[in-house]
Amino acid sequence: MNAIVLTNPIIQHKLSIIRNKNTGTKEFREIIGEIATFLCYEAMSDAKLQTIEVETPMGTTKVKTLDENQYAFVPILRAGTGMLDGLVKVMPNAKIGHVGLYRNEETLKPVRYYYKMPQDIANREVIVLDPMLATGGSAIDTITMLKEDGVKKIKFLCIIAAPEGILKLQEQHQDVQIYTAAVDEKLNDIGYIVPGLGDAGDRIFGTK
Ligand code: PRP
Numbered sequence: 475m476n477a478i479v480l481t482n483p484i485i486q487h488k489l490s491i492i493r494n495k496n497t498g499t500k501e502f503r504e505i506i507g508e509i510a511t512f513l514c515y516e517a518m519s520d521a522k523l524q525t526i527e528v529e530t531p532m533g534t535t536k537v538k539t540l541d542e543n544q545y546a547f548v549p550i551l552r553a554g555t556g557m558l559d560g561l562v563k564v565m566p567n568a569k570i571g572h573v574g575l576y577r578n579e580e581t582l583k584p585v586r587y588y589y590k591m592p593q594d595i596a597n598r599e600v601i602v603l604d605p606m607l608a609t610g611g612s613a614i615d616t617i618t619m620l621k622e623d624g625v626k627k628i629k630f631l632c633i634i635a636a637p638e639g640i641l642k643l644q645e646q647h648q649d650v651q652i653y654t655a656a657v658d659e660k661l662n663d664i665g666y667i668v669p670g671l672g673d674a675g676d677r678i679f680g681t682k
């Protein structure tokens with residue numbers, strides 16, 4: 475499995491809090507955002523930089539800058555929007571697209587209900603966000619739609635991945651690098667990640 479897994483002790487600590495079923499909505503949402511920021515740093519470690527000159531109070535120097543206009547974030551509704559804050563905090567000028575999908579609870583297949591991308595999406599590197607990679611269906615569908623729109627470089631960021639989802643996503647979209655804070659044991663018979671953290675959308679938005 476070719477997923478990049480964050481091993482940083484702070485991430486492990488934060489995960490221990492959001493896995494706990496007694497953690498409330500406010501703290502859960504804040505930590506999802508914090509882990510998303512870490513994932514963003516990791517995912518941007520191959521970013522191309524331009525060299526420019528700036529004047530410091532002490533003189534002129536060459537510095538490296540990132541062109542945020544080359545990027546777009548695409549959260550998968552709903553739960554993916556919980557990660558968005560953590561990314562726009564560090565790259566405020568990236569554009570944002572939205573994909574609306576929910577899993578049919580019986581078939582576990584994703585059902586599409588919304589798709590809205592920046593006009594120039596084909597020219598941007600796209601970072602797809604969803605806290606949970608379970609069967610992989612939602613991620614695969616989203617990435618397929620983005621490729622149909624002409625996107626060439628895509629990365630997928632999640633908080634927890636199931637081995638089944640990683641394998642399926644890599645089988646369908648070999649070129650997409652996955653970044654995650656944890657790879658869990660398995661999916662249960664209703665498609666939930668075990669041990670996981672439960673339903674990410676419900677925990678972020680307090681709907682259950
Ligand atoms: C959850 C999660 C992912 C999807 C993962 O969303 O946020 O989008 O399930 O499962 P998969 O890998 O098997 O497709 P859900 O359908 O519960 O919708 P929600 O975000 O609106 O709660």
Ligand code: URA
Pocket residue numbers: 553606608665666667668670671672673674675
């Ligand atoms: N979606 C979730 O929110 N949690 C899971 O464990 C699986 C899919």
